[in-house]
Amino acid sequence: MSDNEKSRTPKDSHYARLRRAHRERAHPGTAPKRPARPHHPGEAPPDAQVRLYGLHTVAAALANPARRAHRLLATRNAFARLEIAADALPCPMEIVEPRALDVLLGSDAVHQGVVLEADPLPQRRSSDLADTSLVLVLDQVTDPHNVGAILRSAVAFGAGAVIMTTRHSPQESGVLAKAASGALEYVASIQVVNLASALEDLTAQGFQTVGLDSDGAAELEPSLAGGRIALVLGSEGKGLRQKTRETVSVLARLEMPGAIRSLNVSNAAAVALYAARRHLAGRT
Structure with a gap:
């Protein structure tokens, strides 16, 4: 990471812009996020949940108001690269070692130090494409x-x-x-x-x-x-x-x-x- 990138504030970061863009695109009346249920470290998420990993993937998911997040697992370095304050997260967060994520996902997953447990996105219908060309x-x-x-x-x-x-x-x-x-x-x-x-x-x-x-x-x-x-x-x-x-x-x-x-x-x-x-x- 360059010195310029290190000196950027969250307001000017790529991921902050992602979050603002998602908020601007959100439909009025979007339901507030429900409190996350208790979840113990190492516990597999319910079948209805997905584990998203990778910096770009997780940053975009955290910025999406339609995505219901349950728990964020991140190394200290990866969380710093997300450039988001812990109190601004839509779900609980745990700082973990990289090995814990390797065990959770398997050694083949390129997780970049971050995993988000979340619900799948709501499905839309093929008849709901009025504004699409x-x-x-x-x-x-x-x-x-x-x-x-x-x-x-x-x-x-x-x-x-x-x-x-x-x-x-x-x-x-x-x-x-x-x-x-x-x-x-x-x-x-x-x-x-x-x-x-x-x-x-x-x-x-x-x-x-x-x-x-x-x-x-x-x-x-x-x-x-x-x-x-x-x-x-x-x-x-x-x-x-x-x-x-x-x-x-x-x-x-x-x-x-x-x-x-x-x-x-x-x-x-x-x-x-x-x-x-x-x-x-x-x-x-």
């Missing part, structure tokens, strides 16, 4: 690292929601949240039971549903139309399911002149989001 739809993308990276790209390009199937999609977890690097707190994550019905609902709301397929008849950019776009991406191995292919408005491909003709789903999502955002910006 760009969404992503994932057809059974199962890898939490891929979904986390997709969430990060969705926030970067201003997508309003990421829609996933209830089955064959990763649930909210520390691994997914770490891969998203805080993006989980900024974009609505919506789970649906029947993806085909959700796509039909999006069409009824005025979205052009565009299925990404390497064998699509048309290139993506000239296929985009209208002022609301839903990009639909298939699973890591099989791509879009047949029912999904039949339901989307159009099947399109990313034109790739190189020897490799396909991308990892998270990379394909980022490229498609960039193209869709340029199309929407051109309309305005």
Whole structure:
């Protein structure tokens, strides 16, 4: 950390700005946080809770008024890097040694000295997208690292929601949240039971549903139309399911002149989001 970074006050810090941004975006009448229940060190959280870890992930979660936090575990150095006073936290906090977090999460988790035990975020509905012009739809993308990276790209390009199937999609977890690097707190994550019905609902709301397929008849950019776009991406191995292919408005491909003709789903999502955002910006 540089001398300039050390001399910054919490008011001017990156994480303080995150907290202010979340407060400004909070809806009026947000329910106050309920008192955290007693929790003993080393006790596993209830099944309904998640353990979020990593500095960016935890800072964004603490700043999110929609996130109900229960307990923060942090090393002294990590807590100092969060740049938030203990009395400003929305939950109890314990200073711990790094080894305690290794034991709690496993040695493979890159926790950066901080863990937050919290409730999963409230789910939204696919019909609740009135102010959204760009969404992503994932057809059974199962890898939490891929979904986390997709969430990060969705926030970067201003997508309003990421829609996933209830089955064959990763649930909210520390691994997914770490891969998203805080993006989980900024974009609505919506789970649906029947993806085909959700796509039909999006069409009824005025979205052009565009299925990404390497064998699509048309290139993506000239296929985009209208002022609301839903990009639909298939699973890591099989791509879009047949029912999904039949339901989307159009099947399109990313034109790739190189020897490799396909991308990892998270990379394909980022490229498609960039193209869709340029199309929407051109309309305005």
